[in-house]
Amino acid sequence: MTPYPARGWIYSFEERDGDEGDGQGFASSHPFWRRIVDFFFLVPVFWVNFIETHGHPLVSAGYGAILVLLLVGEIHVYRELRSTLRCQPFEVCLIRLAICLSGSVFGAVATYFANHTLGLGAVIAASLVGLLGACTPALLRHKNANLLPLLIYCGAFIGMSSMQVLDRLSAVAQAGLVAGFIFWLTQYVYEGFGGKLGTIAFGAVLLTTLLLGVVYL
Amino acid sequence: MDVELSFVMAATSVAAVLSTYYVNHNLKQGPVKASAITSLVVGVVVAVLLAKGWLVFDYLEVVAVVFIGASFAAMASKGIVESFGLIVFAGLVFGFLFTNLGTRFNGYGGGLGTKACLSVLAAVGLKRLLIGAESLRRRGRGSQAGGLRPDLGK
Numbered sequence A: 001m002t003p004y005p006a007r008g009w010i011y012s013f014e015e016r017d018g019d020e021g022d023g024q025g026f027a028s029s030h031p032f033w034r035r036i037v038d039f040f041f042l043v044p045v046f047w048v049n050f051i052e053t054h055g056h057p058l059v060s061a062g063y064g065a066i067l068v069l070l071l072v073g074e075i076h077v078y079r080e081l082r083s084t085l086r087c088q089p090f091e092v093c094l095i096r097l098a099i100c101l102s103g104s105v106f107g108a109v110a111t112y113f114a115n116h117t118l119g120l121g122a123v124i125a126a127s128l129v130g131l132l133g134a135c136t137p138a139l140l141r142h143k144n145a146n147l148l149p150l151l152i153y154c155g156a157f158i159g160m161s162s163m164q165v166l167d168r169l170s171a172v173a174q175a176g177l178v179a180g181f182i183f184w185l186t187q188y189v190y191e192g193f194g195g196k197l198g199t200i201a202f203g204a205v206l207l208t209t210l211l212l213g214v215v216y217l
Numbered sequence B: 001m002d003v004e005l006s007f008v009m010a011a012t013s014v015a016a017v018l019s020t021y022y023v024n025h026n027l028k029q030g031p032v033k034a035s036a037i038t039s040l041v042v043g044v045v046v047a048v049l050l051a052k053g054w055l056v057f058d059y060l061e062v063v064a065v066v067f068i069g070a071s072f073a074a075m076a077s078k079g080i081v082e083s084f085g086l087i088v089f090a091g092l093v094f095g096f097l098f099t100n101l102g103t104r105f106n107g108y109g110g111g112l113g114t115k116a117c118l119s120v121l122a123a124v125g126l127k128r129l130l131i132g133a134e135s136l137r138r139r140g141r142g143s144q145a146g147g148l149r150p151d152l153g154k
Helices: A032-042 A044-052 A057-083 A090-117 A122-134 A145-159 A169-185 A196-212 B003-026 B031-052 B060-073 B084-100 B111-146
Strands: none
Touching (some): A090 A122, A090 A169, A122 B031, A169 A196, A196 B111, B003 B031, B003 B060, B003 B084, B031 B060, B060 B111, B084 B111
């Protein structure tokens, strides 16, 4: 069990590691509507494209099947979440926030630079920056440095954006800041889920472009 | 529906998830390094093929993009996706989504990762359905063998 207090600065969920609680935990502390809202928030690309797609009947059937699987998977994730949310002291939160913000901004700016200025292309640029990020915990011997590879790779996804979406480095850095903040808020949610970083990056890019008035949805 | 494109996307996605999952879990390189290394290799190979003109293929440029997108799905931990079968299913779903989703969010960073997240979520949903079906089947066997439903026997 972690030494952190049951009620802390960010999260106020009462269950901790190894604490079974009432067997319902996080799932029972959140109303049903909250789960539904989160589910729809998670898959904006899917919904927008689902509405505008007019394809083959097989494609529509595929969409239907995937929707059912998504719903089942989502319910399972919320059941698993109940023991992962826990509280941390204020100083640890601040250190992790600093790591999140710096890592994602570095990853985003470096990838964007390598992609557009050096002309390496999105795939090679993101891979190189990700590989560089994977080496950082060995260089920085801090106990929270294991977050950096994830954050740098998350930032790298932002740097894969085209110039029509993010047209200058300052916008990329802003998107990196947003992504770092979102990651910090959601660091114990969807742990180990493939695609979590990309979803955070997408949300950050979308939010930044909306804030900057680049796109009109 | 372009059958050739769908096949190429599905094959690329499956190759990406299998290689990344293997490097991640079997070679124990971690998710970031696994995805980055495999994508870098494919990205460099595709760039060289394009530059030299050694392979003329309509969808060659898209292959690298699909590969890195599918590799994001294979960054999942073993607690979420524990078997190669499930990760292959996630790869197939990714290929389907990549081929058939609209183009509104093309060029947005993170779009590939969002599709990868959807495919992993679909794989988790399939896993839960299979586990549920298995438990139902076992319950049915138990009631046949015992003559009574387990809960009625208590």
